[in-house]
Amino acid sequence: MSETIAISAQKHQTEAIFKELIPQLKQLVLNETNPTAVMATLAAALHGVFQDHWLGFYLVDKTRNELVVGPFQGPLACLRIPFGKGVCGTAWKENRTIVVEDVDTFEGHIACSSLSKSEIVVPIRNASGEVLGVLDVDSIHIGHFNQIHAAYLEEICAWLGTTYLS
Numbered sequence: 001m002s003e004t005i006a007i008s009a010q011k012h013q014t015e016a017i018f019k020e021l022i023p024q025l026k027q028l029v030l031n032e033t034n035p036t037a038v039m040a041t042l043a044a045a046l047h048g049v050f051q052d053h054w055l056g057f058y059l060v061d062k063t064r065n066e067l068v069v070g071p072f073q074g075p076l077a078c079l080r081i082p083f084g085k086g087v088c089g090t091a092w093k094e095n096r097t098i099v100v101e102d103v104d105t106f107e108g109h110i111a112c113s114s115l116s117k118s119e120i121v122v123p124i125r126n127a128s129g130e131v132l133g134v135l136d137v138d139s140i141h142i143g144h145f146n147q148i149h150a151a152y153l154e155e156i157c158a159w160l161g162t163t164y165l166s
């Protein structure tokens with residue numbers, strides 16, 4: 001019972017932070033048009049607030065049918081991920097958000113860092129719905145990400161994709 005209340009309070013807190021943060025993110029990059037500058041700023045701002053183990057962008061490289069790492073915050077990570085591989089490549093292939101409670105249970109998970117225990121990957125789409133890249137956030141805690149993270153990160157990625165990457 002008390003655990004359920006604690007989880008619910010945590011979700012409320014996460015939601016409150018996103019609600020306050022999103023308008024500030026939009027303000028931060030209001031006059032910018034360069035996608036790298038925007039993604040670098042979003043990565044720093046989101047990582048600064050949530051302090052997750054790793055947070056960053058992987059972008060579709062059509063010439064090689066791979067994702068290539070973009071702006072990120074955290075330790076060094078894989079530079080390239082093939083289509084359909086790992087959580088990122090699967091989110092790209094299936095064009096959907098993937099929340100992984102425990103990375104050890106996701107077949108094919110790519111362990112860039114042994115410290116990562118859970119992760120969320122959200123596709124970034126252009127106005128036609130084509131996937132241009134993904135946002136990947138990794139935590140050192142099992143089961144860290146929930147549907148609140150998914151909903152607000154999707155809102156951020158929808159805005160990024162249609163405003164700056166299309």
Ligand code: SME
Pocket residue numbers: 054077078081085086087088089108109110111112113116119136138
């Ligand atoms: N774990 C990801 C790879 C990227 S790193 O975690 C930064 C995956 O399985 O796609």
